Amino acid sequence: MAKMITSTNIPFTAMNKFILFLAVTAVLTSSCNPKEQPQEHGHPHEEPGGLEPLAYTLYSQYCEVFVEFKPLVVGSASKFATHVTVLGEQFSALSQGTVTVSLIMAGKGIRQKADKPSTPGIYRLALTPATAGIGKLVFDIKTKLYTDQLVIDSVQVYPDEKTAIAAQPEEAATGSDISYLKEQAWKVDFANEPARIEPFSDVIYTTGQVQPAPGDEVVVSATLDGIVQLGSRPLASGQAVKSGQTLLSINGKQLTENNLDVQLAKAQTDFERAKAAYERDQQLIAKQLTTGREVEASKAEFENTGKVLSSLSANYKVGGKSIPAPTSGFIRNVLVQSGQYVSQGESLFTITKNQSLVIRADVSQKDAGLVGQLRSASIRIPYNDKTISGEQLGAKILSYGRSADPQTGYLPVMLQVNNASELLPGTFVNVWLKTQPKATALVTRESALIEEQGNFYVYVQTAGESFQKREVKTGKRDGEKVQILSGVRPGERVVTKGGYQIRLSSLSGALPAHGHEH
Known part of the structure; x- marks a missing residue:
């Protein structure tokens, strides 16, 4: 069941707006232009002692319905100005969907359906009651995303207009109420x-202060001595990188000491020598011409030289090595410049995962x-x-x-x-x-x-x-x-x-x- 934040004493707000409009129009007409001004608000002129409109505001999980209509009288059509607002972080006018109003009395009902709004958020509906008594008004809303039903209980249907006018309460003071129309709210960032x-x-x-989380940052260091060479697109703070992506290279070709090419050639020679020795010892052990201890020693030397060669040759290019990103993330800071000499183990840049x-x-x-x-x-x-x-x-x-x-x-x-x-x-x-x-x-x-x-x-x-x-x-x-x-x-x-x-x-x-x- 939907909530109502107003009751039958609320219609005076709608009447007050109408009276305010008439007053403003009268002033403008008399002071600015003697000609008759067009009516903008759509409220018909009420004769003194005529029926005053009722106003209800209903809420459900999905929407707000604000409806204004004249008291229901047998044989007389009551028009319903039904404003449907979609609830959410920002309220908006319902622009697509159907709205049906039904008057239910003693298990029987009359209804009218509007397949679309006359303007976004406003559905024009009307009912003509056939019998007097107490009933309820039901508003059924159907959209692509949901169906909804909002109910006004204990609605009086009067036998004639004279009885309806006599039953109207005296107008209550509105105090400090401010009028702010749905058409205004739908155009701005509005919610309640x-x-x-x-x-x-x-x-x-x-x-x-925001800080990187422990373990969320990786410092990438130089794996050899040499000169830093940045690519055609220099690294910058905030740049996204992927694991394995080449970020820079270190070239040691010009170095007389710790030259990578020299180290790699020596490692290759040591590896080939250790490999030959291990293969020879395997043949000798088969002929029982050497001991198992000597075979184990040559095997260890073969494996160690292989690791050294693999380490030096990883990401190798002539004269140097490329330095890849060890993880995906973002460059937090770059600690070196192109052409700068770095020593093995020196920090090059920091990558943050920012998770x-x-x-x-x-x-x-x-x-x-x-x-x-x-x-x-x-x-x-x-x-x-x-x-x-x-x-x-x-x-x-x-x-x-x-x-x-x-x-x-x-x-x-x-x-x-x-x-x-x-x-x-x-x-x-x-x-x-x-x-x-x-x-x-x-x-x-x-x-x-x-x-x-x-x-x-x-x-x-x-x-x-x-x-x-x-x-x-x-x-x-x-x-x-x-x-x-x-x-x-x-x-x-x-x-x-x-x-x-x-x-x-x-x-x-x-x-x-x-x-x-x-």
Whole structure:
């Protein structure tokens, strides 16, 4: 069953928008142009004492339905302006799919189906009741991805318009409600969600530095003395490499000492000599002309010279050797230049696999009591203002200092995370270190907060196109969610994306052309 955040007292919001529109139109007509102005919003003029429209907002797992219609009267067609919003990280208008509205009374029903919206997100439907009484309205939505059903229970069908008008309650004051239409929300990055009571952690907020994970880096060293020769495409930090890919070569042809060509020729000669000796001893042992110990000695010499030859000849080219990448990854830094002399064992470059990273976070001594309880963390990357949750990072606490760093006075906490493309070793990030959740709190997303002169506000959706600006008192934050101490009640839908657009719209006072009709 879908949730309704409004009831039959909400229709006054739609009426207020209509009255506001008439007032603006009247001012423009009288002050700017004496000619009759066209009606943009599609609301017909209501006669004094006429039927006022009803408005309902329904939520399901997949969508939001905001519908406006006149009270149902026997023999009279009620038109339904049905706005269907697809829920998700960003709310959007339903552009493909069918919507059917049904009026069910005493097991019998009437229905109408719209195969496509008249404009994206808005479906035009109408019903003409045949009998008076109490029924329910059912909205069936069918798309390629899902089917959905939203229900308005206890809908009154009146025998005539006079009875319906007499049953209308007096118009209630809307207070500080702000009108923000679906057509506006569908054009921007907009979303909302209910404030929820859920487990929440103790949090330590600090900064941290991204570092390579132990064992995630490989330092490649020179295998001989010589002169470095880089290829036509010099190595650069951040360059992707594959295992076995030739990165540079070392040429020792000009060297008088430790010349590779000389060493390789000697190794080849030693290998051939040891091979001949071993083969000879094998023949002699068969004739019992030598001892087993001598055969074992010649065999060992043969194997050792073979290993030396294999090592020197690996990746050999005339005058030098090529140096391949021992693993796939990214060049972190290049430690040599073309033409530079290097000695055997000298570091040439570093390759990082970048599969995982370590973040060193420095914790103040006042939070020392929580350090041993830390379980996870969220981080925010300052240069793109992106927050990544601990679940996305696969974050886990590697270790923490049992004593303060003598230079900084802080307790170091080492946090291992999966690599994300935005994380760069050496950079600094904001860190929210979190303990195991051990208490519940009313929370909403931190993106919902709007700061003005040191105070925090959120926008709460009170009806389909009505919002209230609420000042809130905040508690703990974990980088993703914030504890709300006052200003919002559990279940109220808080705008998590698009709050600034609502604020700008309220300041301008302008309403776009509306597609509602009743």
